[in-house]
Amino acid sequence: MKAPSSFLPSILPSLSQTSATDAAARQATLTKPAGSLGRLEQLAITLAAQQGRDKPAVDRVHIALFAGDHGVCEEGISAFPQTVTGQMIANFAAGGAAISVLARQLDATLEIIDTGTVSARHPQAIDARIAAGTANLARTDAMTAAERDQALMAGEAAAERAAAAGAELFIGGEMGIGNTTSAAALACALLGAPARQLTGPGTGLDAAGVAHKTHIVAQALQRHADTHAQLAQDPLTIMASLGGFEIVALSGAMLGCAARRIPVLVDGFIVSVAALAAVHCQPALRPWLHFAHRSGEPGHAHVLDALEAEPLLDLGMRLGEGSGAAVAVPLLRAACALHNGMASFADAGVSSAGT
Secondary structure: OOOOOOOOOOOOOOOOHHHHHHHHHHHHHEOOOOOOOOHHHHHHHHHHHHHOOOOOOOOOEEEEEEEEOOHHHHHOOOOOOOHHHHHHHHHHHHOOOHHHHHHHHHOOEEEEEEEEOOOOOOOOOEEOOOOOOOOOOOOOOOOOHHHHHHHHHHHHHHHHHHHHOOOOEEEEEEEOOOHHHHHHHHHHHHHOOOHHHHOOOOOOOOHHHHHHHHHHHHHHHHHHHHHHHHHOOOHHHHHHHHOOHHHHHHHHHHHHHHHOOOOEEEOOHHHHHHHHHHHHHOHHHHHHEEEOEOOOOOOHHHHHHHOOOOOOEOOOOOOOOOHHHHHHHHHHHHHHHHHHHOOEHHHHOOOOOOO
């Protein structure tokens, strides 16, 4: 099912095959054995095709961090109280969080978007509040269709800001106590998988905590199937029934970035689930996505497999915030620098024979 054209793009642009062909031809002339730079070569070719230019670049990085709270926390599925979401927004704004540090290191733009938290809005957060958190998805739909559309539009607005800032790469981050529960339920519904396959420790639950969380996700999936019957497999229905405001906003942001020819670097489990939902809405999104890392959250592997994605890094990270994606940016920059700056065999006076 395609996303409604009233607030999201129904048609996404294709990658430039001319730029891809030219970039591949350039790679073949550089002073190195063919394929010797491994995946860095294809990264440069893909970025050239996405950006539609001979010399791709990811110097201007835009990071949008979406925050939201989750009513399912009523079920005791997190090791942390919901007040932590608001406290972390303040930490992001003050520059003390991991993504704040990484954004400074990358000279990236970092914006914080409050899509609906239980705390008072922080003055340095963009106000996109839909409600004071979602409803309890184990017992009722997490949000109405209208609220889902508001969340999608919050993501679209972030994509518009990224384009206005001249972004060459977009990273979406998230913060929300309880959002691994929502993400697990979303992924299970989209993939037709059982709760036990995709539910993990999140912020650090022990085995008993994971077992309880798995039970709650299974309860939510059964409630979703019973409530929505014929629409139970529709991705937009799944988003409203089982999603979080910040997760749905991430889906909207990815679609909005692709519509503007901005490559997207996808973070870990939660952002990958948002990507999965968006791809289910609009399959033409997939060529615009790069995948940064393999999360320590066990369900991530299943989501990556469904998206046919091979991430760049595997560091055991599971912090969220967009931090894993930020750590991967230097690899994309290196791929561009090598592609753009290496001499050709002809320029360097080096024989290509025997390479």
